[in-house]
Amino acid sequence: GAGVSQSPRYKVAKRGQDVALRCDPISGHVSLFWYQQALGQGPEFLTYFQNEAQLDKSGLPSDRFFAERPEGSVSTLKIQRTQQEDSAVYLCASSLERLPNEQFFGPGTRLTVL
Amino acid sequence: KQEVTQIPAALSVPEGENLVLNCSFTDSAIYNLQWFRQDPGKGLTSLLLIQSSQREQTSGRLNASLDKSSGRSTLYIAASQPGDSATYLCAVTSGTYKYIFGTGTRLKVLA
Numbered sequence: 001g002a003g004v005s006q007s008p009r010y011k012v013a014k015r016g017q018d019v020a021l022r023c024d025p026i027s028g029h030v031s032l033f034w035y036q037q038a039l040g041q042g043p044e045f046l047t048y049f050q051n052e053a054q055l056d057k058s059g060l061p062s063d064r065f066f067a068e069r070p071e072g073s074v075s076t077l078k079i080q081r082t083q084q085e086d087s088a089v090y091l092c093a094s095s096l097e098r099l100p101n102e103q104f105f106g107p108g109t110r111l112t113v114l
Numbered sequence: 115k116q117e118v119t120q121i122p123a124a125l126s127v128p129e130g131e132n133l134v135l136n137c138s139f140t141d142s143a144i145y146n147l148q149w150f151r152q153d154p155g156k157g158l159t160s161l162l163l164i165q166s167s168q169r170e171q172t173s174g175r176l177n178a179s180l181d182k183s184s185g186r187s188t189l190y191i192a193a194s195q196p197g198d199s200a201t202y203l204c205a206v207t208s209g210t211y212k213y214i215f216g217t218g219t220r221l222k223v224l225a
Binding site for chain 1 (some may be wrong): 118156157163203205207212214
């Protein structure tokens, strides 16, 4: 596709439910990033993939958060046993592995945990 | 640890005014600085990217400057329009890959 796409765009979950958020990066982009944006804040880094390898997951807030990119293209961010503090917009970005390493962002998934 | 601050947090101006948004960062060893626009409920739209070797970038009515030594960047918007109303975010990357974002400036341009 022409840009990064994410689905679903909106997700409402009851506390304790598991959710899965999908990201389709720009074709050919090696790097993929997940960010979390709380209301009124700037996005914060969660995790980074280079192809299928997860090279950095230092931003994942707890072991309830898990991300994968098994074939080096589509990525899924999974949140288990959701809690109210997980409510946020989850942004995905991708980039080429060459200068200037500009990241291109998707529209985000707005997660609301009731 | 890199920290990014944006001032002001909110700004309201009449249509036609020129305005400046500020971004400061604590670690001058950055690789890129990028300005984004975010409309309510939407994702991030890239406006300008400045590499560390550059001092400014221009696109239409937008001009972004970078002063690494002082840890500052400014986004200049000329002849503002109501359609410019949005939240403006700056982000830096320090040679690693992840962006560190500021909290944004919410701009409202009044018709």
